[in-house]
Amino acid sequence: MTFTEKLNHAWATSHSMLMMGLDPDPQRFPAEIAGRGDAIYEFCRAMVDATAPYVCGVKPQIAYFSAQRAEAQLEALCQYIHETYPHLPIVLDAKRGDIGSTAEQYAHEAFERYNADAVTVNPYMGFDTLQPYLAWEDRGVVILCRTSNKGGSDLQFIESKDGVPLYLHVAGLVADHWNTHGQCALVVGATFPEELARVRERVGDMPLLVPGIGAQGGDIPATVKAGCDSHGTGMMINSSRAILYASGGDDWREAAAHAARATRDAINAAR
Ligand SMILES: O=C(O)c1cc(=O)[nH]c(=O)n1[C@@H]1O[C@H](COP(=O)(O)O)[C@@H](O)[C@H]1O
Numbered sequence: 001m002t003f004t005e006k007l008n009h010a011w012a013t014s015h016s017m018l019m020m021g022l023d024p025d026p027q028r029f030p031a032e033i034a035g036r037g038d039a040i041y042e043f044c045r046a047m048v049d050a051t052a053p054y055v056c057g058v059k060p061q062i063a064y065f066s067a068q069r070a071e072a073q074l075e076a077l078c079q080y081i082h083e084t085y086p087h088l089p090i091v092l093d094a095k096r097g098d099i100g101s102t103a104e105q106y107a108h109e110a111f112e113r114y115n116a117d118a119v120t121v122n123p124y125m126g127f128d129t130l131q132p133y134l135a136w137e138d139r140g141v142v143i144l145c146r147t148s149n150k151g152g153s154d155l156q157f158i159e160s161k162d163g164v165p166l167y168l169h170v171a172g173l174v175a176d177h178w179n180t181h182g183q184c185a186l187v188v189g190a191t192f193p194e195e196l197a198r199v200r201e202r203v204g205d206m207p208l209l210v211p212g213i214g215a216q217g218g219d220i221p222a223t224v225k226a227g228c229d230s231h232g233t234g235m236m237i238n239s240s241r242a243i244l245y246a247s248g249g250d251d252w253r254e255a256a257a258h259a260a261r262a263t264r265d266a267i268n269a270a271r
Helices: 003-014 039-054 071-084 100-113 127-134 152-156 166-178 193-203 220-227 252-269
Strands: 018-022 057-060 091-096 118-121 140-146 184-188 208-211 235-239
Touching: 003 140, 018 039, 018 252, 039 071, 039 252, 057 071, 057 235, 091 100, 091 140, 100 118, 100 127, 118 127, 127 140, 127 166, 140 152, 140 166, 140 193, 152 166, 166 184, 166 193, 184 193, 193 208, 193 220, 208 220, 220 235, 220 252, 235 252
Parallel strands: 018 057, 018 235, 057 091, 091 118, 118 140, 140 184, 184 208, 208 235
Antiparallel strands: none
């Protein structure tokens, strides 16, 4: 099954557009697992178990693992998710971008070492730097377009050809030229619903990864109104910290499950 098929299946069967973001910060771990050698793996595994019924996919952020020398725990986690929840796509958030020969190594890392269904990439260096990822035709390539942070406007709002802002130019390039195998998705922040609507209008039913609800304050009804595709779905709406750290007490698993369910329900109520 390709990434796109898996994602469509996950949307249909989970009735959820919530993506569980895994940004494990040892400073915020519950006492029960803090200090364990495998704490990152155990924390993330528990979070996936608690939230799996309410999500359409899982997005581990690689820096939270590599900064702690925990790449082996990320490998084990991806294997656990594939074995236990084979219907849930894994989007490895790595935001890679480099010349083709190096990109080949990054693609190998994401798709072979971690066996991710999709990876996030940065289009700043152009098409040839994305080709090594696109060559893995069954995997997803999730391209930064209009990011959720304030500073995204510094470059993404610069007017390109015909006065079109750069983020919309990227959306057009992907929709019209780069998505030849139907494997691409775009990153658009929930913090900018107006631009989300413009991207949706430009790219039709292409999947969108939409971070920025929860800890970054993005408005759920505005996001849903702006970003759904023609079938009333089409988004992986990510939330990480607001779910992972819903409670630091003994009820951390239950609190995460409750937060995930409530977020899924808030998204569905706005559809
Ligand atoms: O590609 C991403 O996932 C991403 C793009 C973007 O524009 N903004 C953004 O916040 N992200 C990621 O989404 C997650 C957001 O986490 P929370 O703000 O805790 O929900 C982090 O892992 C970010 O690295």
